[in-house]
């Protein structure tokens with residue numbers, strides 16, 4: 001449990017933990033490669049630890065020495081049948097990506113996670129995998145995990161995905177590693193492209209053309225060194241905290257700013273935010289920069305269309321930011337928020353509403369109005385129900401710093417899913433005032 005009260009400003013420099021999406025993929029692709037993959041900057045959040053646990057149970061040796069993870073890959077056909085159910089914890093990325101891999105093995109597996117994970121839709125991967133000839137079923141016939149996957153040889157397909165989801169795209173591409181020809185996926189808007197970038201660096205032939213990418217099954221993948229950049233989805237909480245808290249100026253070092261992830265920077269710019277990108281560079285095949293963020297006077301905006309996949313995980317904290325902007329903000333085309341770790345449209349509306357914000361939910365987003373003439377306080381502290389959703393807990397920690405009274409986050413430990421150490425780093429920035 002955490003109690004948060006208003007602060008007078010955030011100051012200092014920080015480094016956020018490694019990117020969650022990239023950390024998962026480094027373990028997975030390293031396991032399927034020949035030789036050792038070394039990973040620096042790996043995120044030791046609960047989700048990525050679930051991925052490590054699953055691959056260890058399929059016979060992969062994964063060690064940690066000092067700050068580096070060593071994955072001793074056994075090649076595309078080196079995994080073994082696990083002796084027990086693979087526990088995917090809270091992690092949708094682990095579940096959907098590993099399903100693509102397991103569908104093409106010569107053994108059977110069962111995957112299951114926590115209550116939130118086991119209520120998230122898996123039909124979106126069962127459909128394309130079944131088209132490839134995979135034998136994947138929802139054990140309780142709910143369209144959700146637990147999933148039974150009976151490994152077999154797979155057929156190459158073209159899949160027109162109805163959702164812009166990197167998890168779906170990656171699942172199909174990973175199954176494509178085991179298919180009898182070229183497998184391609186077209187998505188309605190481009191989702192994060194870490195799978196394509198990293199699989200290419202491991203030696204796979206992947207061609208991307210607008211929203212379609214095509215994989216030719218490789219003979220082998222080769223172990224690599226991966227430098228994991230800081231996670232922009234974690235940096236987002238500090239970006240918004242500094243923008244909305246008076247007297248703030250912070251620098252966040254080493255943040256991944258891949259275009260397919262950095263939609264929040266574009267939205268902040270549209271809202272009039274004072275953010276400067278410093279030392280823009282490329283590290284380990286991903287664009288990276290340091291971000292200098294200062295308190296800003298913000299205006300409302302419209303967030304819609306193709307940018308949504310590039311900021312899908314940041315929408316809760318963007319909705320919070322909108323409460324501090326002049327005028328109206330409309331967020332739409334974000335129906336996917338309803339099937340994340342919680343129904344993030346419902347939970348944000350409930351909690352921001354309880355804090356006094358003028359927010360209404362729509363089927364696929366929110367409409368947020370600034371309170372008349374920027375009344376102070378914008379928000380009032382209250383008890384927050386975050387449904388064990390890590391990003392909701394962190395969003396309301398930031399809200400609490402700018403609310404009158406106490407904001408109480410009961411399940412605050414759930415931040416460990418993506419950001420162990422979040423509260424300590426946050427406190428360090430306000431103790432420096």
Ligand code: S3P
Pocket residue numbers: 020021022093164165166167168170191192312313336
């Ligand atoms: C992820 C993709 C996104 C994102 C999730 C991580 C990934 O999910 O929300 O946190 O690593 O591929 P969808 O693919 O379901 O949009």
